Each structure stands twice: as structure tokens, then as C-alpha cells.
Amino acid sequence: MNKKLLWTISLFVICCITIIWTVCNFAGVNLPDxxxxxxxxxxxxxxxxxxxxxxxxxx
Numbered sequence: 001m002n003k004k005l006l007w008t009i010s011l012f013v014i015c016c017i018t019i020i021w022t023v024c025n026f027a028g029v030n031l032p033d034x035x036x037x038x039x040x041x042x043x044x045x046x047x048x049x050x051x052x053x054x055x056x057x058x059x
Contacts (some may be wrong), residue, residue: 007053013046 009045024031031039 003056005051006049007057009052010046010050013042014050017043017046 020039031049
């Protein structure tokens with residue numbers, strides 16, 4: 001897979017999760033525990049991919 005595409009997808013996933021959490025927090029909406037855990041796991045998986053692809057893009 002192209003490193004730039006991998007970087008873009010992982011950044012997009014992190015941004016979407018952050019926006020969802022922020023909007024729900026400001027709106028006072030409590031997300032179900034399952035949704036919070038799934039988004040947390042996705043976030044934890046996307047961060048190392050973002051780091052890996054960022055380092056490889058620089059080389």
C-alpha cells in the first residue's frame with residue numbers, strides 16, 4: 001500500500017474519532033460504552049500506523 005495513502009487514511013480516522021468525541025462532549029450526548037471502546041481501539045490502532053507512515057514518508 002502506498003505510504004501516503006496509509007498516512008492519509010490513518011490521519012482521517014484519528015480526526016473523525018476526535019471530532020465525534022468533541023461534538024458529543026459539547027452537546028452533552030453520552031455515547032454507549034461499546035461505541036467509546038470501539039473508537040478507542042480504532043484510535044490506538046491508527047496512531048502507530050500514522051507514526052510508521054510519517055517516518056517512512058520522510059525517508
